[in-house]
Amino acid sequence: MKIRVKFTRSARVKYLGHLDIMRSFQRGFIRAGVKMIYSEGFSPHQKMNFAQPLGVGVLSRGDYFDAEIADGQDLKVIEEKLNEQMGEGFRVISVRALKEGAAKGMAAVEYASYEVEVMAGDVPALEPFIQSSEVLATKKTKSGESVIDIRPLVRKIELEGNVFTFTSKGGSEKNLKPDLLMQEIYRLSGTDYDRNNLQITRTDLLADGFIPLEEFQTE
Numbered sequence: 001m002k003i004r005v006k007f008t009r010s011a012r013v014k015y016l017g018h019l020d021i022m023r024s025f026q027r028g029f030i031r032a033g034v035k036m037i038y039s040e041g042f043s044p045h046q047k048m049n050f051a052q053p054l055g056v057g058v059l060s061r062g063d064y065f066d067a068e069i070a071d072g073q074d075l076k077v078i079e080e081k082l083n084e085q086m087g088e089g090f091r092v093i094s095v096r097a098l099k100e101g102a103a104k105g106m107a108a109v110e111y112a113s114y115e116v117e118v119m120a121g122d123v124p125a126l127e128p129f130i131q132s133s134e135v136l137a138t139k140k141t142k143s144g145e146s147v148i149d150i151r152p153l154v155r156k157i158e159l160e161g162n163v164f165t166f167t168s169k170g171g172s173e174k175n176l177k178p179d180l181l182m183q184e185i186y187r188l189s190g191t192d193y194d195r196n197n198l199q200i201t202r203t204d205l206l207a208d209g210f211i212p213l214e215e216f217q218t219e
Contacts, residue, residue, distance in 0.1 A: 001071045002098040004105060005082075006214045009060045013089030018053040024087060025065065032081035035070035051105030051205055051213060052112070052170060055177065062113070062204030064213050066098065066105045094214055102217035109213065111155060111206040112170030114178045118162040120197040124189035126159040137184050150176055150184060170205060178202075 009021070016024070026046050029036055038044040047068035054060050069078075079095040086092065102108075118124075129135065135151040153176040157166035164185075168176040178200050186193035207216035 001073070002066060002068050002102070003075065003078075004064060004066050004096050004098055004213065004218055006093040006096075007060075007063050007065075008091045008093060009054070009063060010089045010091075011059060013087070014057055014059055017056060018050070022048065022050065022065075024090065025082075028082050028086045028090075029067075031085040032078065034078055034081070035073060037068040037070060049104055049106060052109050052175075054202060055179075057200070058178070059199070059201040060203075062202055062212070062214075064105050064205055096214065096218040099217045099219055105205075105213055106172065108207045108216055109205050110169070110171050110208050111167050111210060112175075113167045113203045113206065114165070115201045115203050116164040116166075116178060116182055117199045117201075118164075118197060119199050121194060122191050123159075123162050124186045124191040126157065126164070126185065126189075128188035129185045130157070132188065135184050135188070137180055139180065150181060154181065165203075167206070167210070 005025075009016075013021070026048065029046065036046045039047055049066050051064040051066070054063060075095045075097060079092050082092045082095070129151075132151055134149050136147050137150045138145050139148050139150075153169040153174060155167045155169070157164065159165075164182070166178075166181070168178075168181065170176070179195055179198070182195075182198060182200075183193050205213045207213055
């Protein structure tokens, strides 16, 4: 049985890297007594694929991974046991079965939604970004740096008080990191940018049609 797990990560674990998070859940499944399906070969490991690894220092209310478990297990019980066994800072929101032939989470992601709270310093104006038809930014890649237009990658953005909320492209091919967007918003408004002044939270990952991954091709 293939399942999709949605979980949150709080400030207590926001500096854990992707591999540490994966290992935490691998141990959590073992302690919870979940019968997992393992890969074959010289070094068998639990079949587990994260939809989109989160950057270090970012909180999340919408992280996902797919896993494969033995048939006949109660998913609600698995959810409860995982929450009992996972360390402080993680909370499992749901465990759902994937439909037959469902796409992997990492392939299904099209968008990501975020909440960014300005904790200190001046709040930049949003209007210059909204009114811009083109926003060129330097994006770091594995092969170096490239200049891209990030304006069409933002589908929706709002500012209320000191909190920005937005939905942007988040797939494997086009992926806008929230700190790059915020850096350009600050630049366009003429406000000094300091990443340490921001608390970034990913609120969900979305498939085509802006469907939360929790509901996409699940039962």
